[in-house]
Amino acid sequence: MYDKRFMNKAIELAIDNVKNGTGGPFGAVVVKDGEIISACGNTVTTSNDATAHAEINAIREACRKLSAYQLNGCEIYASCEPCPMCLGAIYWARPDKLYYASNQDDAAEVGFDDSFIYHEITLPHQQRSIPFIRHSEPLSGKEFKLWKESSTKKPY
Amino acid sequence: MYDKRFMNKAIELAIDNVKNGTGGPFGAVVVKDGEIISACGNTVTTSNDATAHAEINAIREACRKLSAYQLNGCEIYASCEPCPMCLGAIYWARPDKLYYASNQDDAAEVGFDDSFIYHEITLPHQQRSIPFIRHSEPLSGKEFKLWKESSTKKPY
Numbered sequence: 364m365y366d367k368r369f370m371n372k373a374i375e376l377a378i379d380n381v382k383n384g385t386g387g388p389f390g391a392v393v394v395k396d397g398e399i400i401s402a403c404g405n406t407v408t409t410s411n412d413a414t415a416h417a418e419i420n421a422i423r424e425a426c427r428k429l430s431a432y433q434l435n436g437c438e439i440y441a442s443c444e445p446c447p448m449c450l451g452a453i454y455w456a457r458p459d460k461l462y463y464a465s466n467q468d469d470a471a472e473v474g475f476d477d478s479f480i481y482h483e484i485t486l487p488h489q490q491r492s493i494p495f496i497r498h499s500e501p502l503s504g505k506e507f508k509l510w511k512e513s514s515t516k517k518p519y
Numbered sequence: 520m521y522d523k524r525f526m527n528k529a530i531e532l533a534i535d536n537v538k539n540g541t542g543g544p545f546g547a548v549v550v551k552d553g554e555i556i557s558a559c560g561n562t563v564t565t566s567n568d569a570t571a572h573a574e575i576n577a578i579r580e581a582c583r584k585l586s587a588y589q590l591n592g593c594e595i596y597a598s599c600e601p602c603p604m605c606l607g608a609i610y611w612a613r614p615d616k617l618y619y620a621s622n623q624d625d626a627a628e629v630g631f632d633d634s635f636i637y638h639e640i641t642l643p644h645q646q647r648s649i650p651f652i653r654h655s656e657p658l659s660g661k662e663f664k665l666w667k668e669s670s671t672k673k674p675y
Contacts, residue, residue, distance in 0.1 A: 370656050377662035381669055388662035408673040411588050412579050413612035414570070423568050432563050432571075442662060444651070447640060448611060451604025453649060454636045456569035461651045464659035473663045474674060480610045484603065484640060493609060495600070495617045500526050503620035506533035506544035506598060507629045513537055517564040518630060 369394050369440040370464055372402055376417065377442040380404035387475070391417035392440040393425035393458070400437065401425040417441065418449035422456045432519055434458040443470050446477040447484055455519075525550050525596040526620055528558055532573065533598040536560035543631070547573035548596040549581035549614070556593065557581040573597065574605035578612045588675055590614040599626050602633040603640055611675075 369392050376390025386405035393400045403420035407413060418441055425434055437458040443465040445453060453461055467478050488495040510516055525548050532546025542561035549556045559576035563569060574597055581590055593614040599621040601609060609617055623633050644651040666672055 365654055367656055370654055371658055374656060374658045374662060378665060381662055381665040384671060388666040407588050407675045411586055412582050413588050414575055414579055414608045419570055423570055426568050430567055432567050432569050446607055448604050448607025450640060451602055451607055451636055452570045455604060461649060462654050464655050469663060473667045480607055484606060493617060498521055498526055498618050499620050500523055500530060502527055502530045506530060506537055507625060509534060509537040510544040511629045515540060519563045
């Protein structure tokens with residue numbers, strides 16, 4: 364069930380992030396059974412990591428704390444609607460629910476144009492601003508064949 | 520310019536990953552000026568990290584090695600077409616180009632249904648399998664106002 368204390372915590376992390384110069388104006392909190400498992404701000408510019416959005420940081424830390432690669436039974440509170448990278452991460456982590464406060468349009472107004480990436484996803488590869496080019500090699504596909512045949516694999 | 524040595528390296532990482540039980544059958548290599556900056560396999564299940572796809576691992580390591588949060592001038596070689604999370608990460612990291620060998624359909628055949636997430640992105644929030652629910656709070660938006668007014672912010 365939604366609890367505004369956790370959303371306010373996510374927003375406070377975003378505010379502190381700007382005040383302290385730690386990264387972009389975003390925060391995220393992972394909650395399980397009414398307890399905070401992880402609470403992180405965006406650290407892209409201070410940790411030199413293009414992937415260090417608040418949600419990614421919070422998912423990674425929650426996984427580490429729970430010694431799990433999926434977040435079943437968890438809920439994520441994000442100060443802002445997730446970008447496509449974070450949306451993908453949320454689907455792989457499989458929390459029960461995501462709550463967010465600000466939305467894409469609010470973020471776009473201060474220079475974070477996630478909607479650009481949302482649009483690029485829908486384009487054919489050759490029309491994307493970063494070209495996605497397929498080059499198959501004879502070796503390609505062997506990894507999938509081995510995976511399919513493996514009796515010890517750990518699906519995720 | 521495409522260099523098949525780097526693609527074969529990415530595919531070999533994927534193959535080794537299955538053989539060694541290190542993670543899913545995926546590898547990625549970041550290249551700059553003809554040199555490999557990072558070369559990583561997927562480590563979701565062994566590092567307990569839902570976000571530890573090959574491309575994310577390779578982007579994070581390349582950022583660390585280059586002390587940069589963007590990968591301008593770099594090219595990424597991926598053994599398989601990136602999932603939406605990795606596509607998002609690639610857009611944030613801004614390499615010049617992405618090359619991939621296998622595609623979404625090949626991955627789906629062995630159980631990695633990235634197309635499910637690609638489809639979910641296009642759905643209205645209330646129709647998604649993981650609910651995305653908006654709850655604004657009075658504090659919400661203050662972080663963006665501060666960001667907009669900040670004279671010391673570091674955009675990314």
